[in-house]
Amino acid sequence: MNLRLMTSADIAAGMRLKDIAGWNQTSTDWERFLRASPEGCFVAEVDGKVVGTATTMVYEGRLAWIGMVLVDPDYRGRGIGTELLEKTIDYLDAHRIxxxxxDATPQGKTIYEKLGFVTEYEIERWTLKRAPGAATVTAESPAPDLERILSADREVFGADRGDLLRSLDREAPEFTLMTSSPGHLTGYALGRRGSRADQLGPWMARDEASARDLLDRFLRCSGRETVFVDCLKENPCTRQLVRSRGFEFSRPLTRMYRGPNTHPGQPELLCAALGPEFG
Ligand SMILES: CC(C)(COP(=O)(O)OP(=O)(O)OC[C@H]1O[C@@H](n2cnc3c(N)ncnc32)[C@H](O)[C@@H]1OP(=O)(O)O)[C@@H](O)C(=O)NCCC(=O)NCCS
Incomplete structure (x- = not known):
């Protein structure tokens, strides 16, 4: 088994692995990882075939996100996932992050625990299946103040991920939503069109009415048959809200960290995270 840097020539192989796992990313997402972290995405190869991947994305030089940890089912249980993780940790350590x-799946969690990751909080993937509707795919008018959203997200997430959110907004501006009371931002949401579903997140609200308003506007804009949202389990109103709109629980995820969690952000304001691959 050989570990090496991932390049754009490996995107098709990455798509194959994520399709097997039933994940929602697109080729554009892989391009995003490679552009943001050209020296920090890796593949595992056996006899010239890509059988595993892991990506990193560094926010503000102090918080790294590890994602897309995937191993071909035929090659699991041989330590490849662990070696990919060790490679990303070595890379990030060398860059003093x-x-x-x-965000760990139950399958990945034990590997991460062995490598020193600890639980921060629990996340739940909720899925809406509905008849395809007529989507209102027009962007909000006037356009929401993206800079205000990015500045709020910096506080809520705990690091600046403006480049990433700007790229999501460029691709699906109709999903960039904001609620406000005079002079005061009360909520925001962004979204993306994945390979299997539209995904809402990040979704932040200071009160229930804003949370509901953002969710309903997102669902109207999307119109897609399948919608995902990764809700923070500790936020009780979110769960009730998504359930009332027809979402069903699909799977648990655990947000984990390694090293000091000195900038935890404000997860109590978050209804839903951006997604396991980004944070
Ligand atoms: C999670 C995933 C990446 C693990 O990949 P993997 O290559 O099977 O991982 P490893 O082989 O390193 O570890 C898996 C198990 O095999 C064991 N193992 C490690 N080296 C081994 C070896 N040389 N021989 C036998 N078993 C070994 C590990 O101890 C581990 O056991 P545990 O589950 O009790 O902790 C893989 O199952 C996968 O792609 N799952 C679907 C996507 C997913 O959930 N990804 C994680 C996202 S957070």
Whole structure:
């Protein structure tokens, strides 16, 4: 088994692995990882075939996100996932990134625990299946103040991920939503069109009415048959809200970190995270 840097020539192989796992990313998402972290995305190869991947994305030079940890089912249980993780940790350590985070599936969690990751909080993937509707795919008018959203997200997430959010907004501006009371931002949401579903997140609201308004506007804009949202379990109103709109629980995720969690952000304001691959 050989570990090497991932390049754009490996995107098709990455798409194959994520399709097997039933994940929602697109080729554009892989391009995003490679552009943001050209020296920090890796593949595992056996006899010239890509059988595993892991990506990193560094926010503000102090918080790294690890994602896309995937191993071909035919090659699991041989230590490849662990070696990919060790490779990303070595890379991030060499760049003196103090904090690493990820959202673990139950399958991945034991590997991460062995490598020193601890639980921060629990996340739940909720899925809406509905008849395809007529989407209102027009962007909000007037356009929401993206800079205000980015500045709020910096506080809520705990690091600046403006480049990433700007790229999501460029691709699906109709999903960039904001609620406000005079002079005061009360909520925001962004979204993306994945390979299997539209995904809402990040979704932040200071009160229930804003949370509801953002969710309903997102669902109207999307119109897609399948919609995902990764809700923070500790936010009780979110769960009730998504359930009332027809979402069903699909799977648990655990947000984990390694190193000091010195900038935890304000998860109590978050209804839903951006997604396991980004944070
Ligand atoms: C999670 C995933 C990446 C693990 O990949 P993997 O290559 O099977 O991982 P490893 O082989 O390093 O570890 C898996 C198990 O095999 C064991 N193992 C490690 N080296 C081994 C070896 N040489 N021989 C036998 N078993 C070994 C590990 O101890 C581990 O056991 P545990 O589950 O009790 O902790 C893989 O199952 C996968 O792609 N799952 C679907 C996507 C997913 O959930 N990804 C994680 C996202 S957070």
């Amino acid at each position: 103090p904090t690493m985070k990820l």
